[in-house]
Amino acid sequence: MRDDNQKEYLEEPLKMLRKKVLPKLPPHVQNKVNHEVERLEDLFVDTRAPRFAIVGRRGAGKSTLVNAIFQAPVADIGTVTAETEHASWHTYKNATEEAVMEVLDTRGFGEGDRRRFQTSEEDAWNEALKTRYPDAILFLVKAKEVDARVSEDIEQLKKLREKVSEMHDYLPPVIGVVTQVDELDPAYDSDPPFGEEKLTHITQAKEHLQHMLGEQLSDVAGIFPVCAYTAFKDGEMVYDRRWKIEELIDFLLDQLPETTWMQWARITQAKTIQARIAKTMGKSASAIAGGVGAQPIPLADLPFITGIQLSMIAGIAYVSGRKLDRKGLTEFLGAIGANVGTAFAFRQIARSLGKFTLPVAGHAISGTLAATATWGLCKAAILYYIEKRPAHEAKQAYESRSEPPEAP
Ligand SMILES: Nc1nc2c(ncn2[C@@H]2O[C@H](COP(=O)(O)OP(=O)(O)OP(=O)(O)O)[C@@H](O)[C@H]2O)c(=O)[nH]1
Ligand SMILES: [Mg+2]
Structure with a gap:
């Protein structure tokens, strides 16, 4: 590099x-x-690559967010079943291969996905966290699901964070991300910039997640409602519905150590x-x-x-x-x-x-x-x-x- x-x-x-x-x-x-x-x-x-733990249920939009950040199809979208038994680090590279981001993929937040696996989630975390820790944790929740059993997931999130703190003496900031806000009502208003009614619903979803996170964590760094949807053809972006991604990216700069800034700038x-x-x-x-x-x-x-x-x-x-x-x-x-x-x-x-x-x-x-x-x-x-x-x-x-x- x-x-x-x-x-x-x-x-x-x-x-x-x-x-x-x-x-x-x-x-x-x-x-x-x-x-x-x-x-x-x-x-x-x-300098080194920025590292995130991106956590959220299946289909929350984790991979889509990674692609929106890179403006390139670096992560596979859609419901591929997690083949990996372990929570593991993924390295995403930009086209020129000099800027990388590392993402800790923790399988099975919510949904009882865990039961399919032999090893316990905690063992898997321990293994993955041995070598490195995330600079920040992104907690993704679909806009339409902010009121669905989130507290269970937040419990898990807290455990992950405490684990990092225990092993590395570093308490990563938690950023709540309300994903897929374009899916909120009214359905006809699906492309940004959104109208007033949509914005009201987005604010409500944001406040709801803020409230839920706030009840269990005293120090949430920030909450960002976003739309990360993009489509690529032959590696080129052919459709761009991103909304507030740049704000999120900008905010994340402040959460990252300066040693990762050059990479973050080149990635985004x-x-x-x-x-x-x-x-x-x-x-x-x-x-x-x-x-x-x-x-x-x-x-x-x-x-x-x-x-x-x-x-x-x-x-x-x-x-x-x-x-x-x-x-x-x-x-x-x-x-x-x-x-x-x-x-x-x-x-x-x-x-x-x-x-x-x-x-x-x-x-x-x-x-x-x-x-x-x-x-x-x-x-x-x-x-x-x-x-x-x-x-x-x-x-x-x-x-x-x-x-x-x-x-x-
Ligand atoms: N409308 C809309 N759809 C989205 C958005 N983000 C993701 N999706 C769709 O939601 C589905 C799941 O997105 P993924 O990014 O694969 O979700 P994931 O969290 O990586 O899912 P797993 O890897 O299976 O856990 C895909 O069909 C995406 O196209 C969004 O902002 N708006
Ligand atoms: Mg994915």
Whole structure:
């Protein structure tokens, strides 16, 4: 999954910063910069696939939701009997096979499905949870079935959650998902955006599940009514009835550790998520550039600032779904007016850019200037890679310097 370019563009600059620049900074700046470097390391280096437990009765729409998230037919829909005896992890991959999501399939919530199996449900969970735990648990209930024996299922859900907590010292957030809201009355109003009467029924179903979950769990992270229905032909989406899926995806970002964000962005291809992550990178990179730039640093250290900026740009390109290569990056740099000439390696680009990306006054540059320039690059990269705006707009955004928002 990780290739050499990823190493070169995303990891190397951070490594060099950690090794060569951080130790030279005064302690209070060091702490702050270190915090931001750690955050970028979570995003760029220590990445892994997001993991969910998606639980719900047969036909609740678990597989359909996975497909709606991927916008691709990665999971089998329909009533195939569960052949597996054990609760098990499934790995779903996107078309390019670089973004994966892991889903813990717990068989037999409700319905007494369990009785068909030899091993007890709990043993199966124990086995599956040995190796990893879900970052979050999605509890799916059909809109038309929110009042049907849900409390029994919630009991099971609680057990699963406690098991995770026991084994991994991590209490995964629970998100209630009311599925198939298009099936609610009135039946003629089946395509979003829904009319008033439908919306009223959707709200009622949501509130009902909220109430049921709330009675048994004190800390439900959120409840989302959705429609996940899509149809695919030859791998292409030919029908799209999705409703509020993007809201759910966006909410889930906050429930996931930052180490999974890059994957989540690439899986979902949701622009809002890509932009949110890009801004996080931008804030961190700006804070680093600001912190380093505020020091009276020798000219030789400038490439590190440029390196972090390039790393941020590469990160934004990557999060937008691009492959990381020099061509793509130089294209962007050229578009915003940074001519990198014939530099062929990342470090060389960093060096040659150091000369003019940051206007240098004598041997020291101001921290604010470094931070502002970095934030400008971030805004330009978001426009170019994520919003797919024309190059001159990106250039304009880069040139209209504004201060980065306070890093969180
Ligand atoms: N109208 C409508 N149908 C849906 C929606 N989501 C799923 N379905 C249908 O419901 C049926 C079951 O969906 P699946 O996604 O296979 O459900 P599942 O929870 O994975 O089922 P099992 O794997 O058998 O436990 C399929 O026929 C889907 O097309 C939805 O939002 N709206
Ligand atoms: Mg299924």
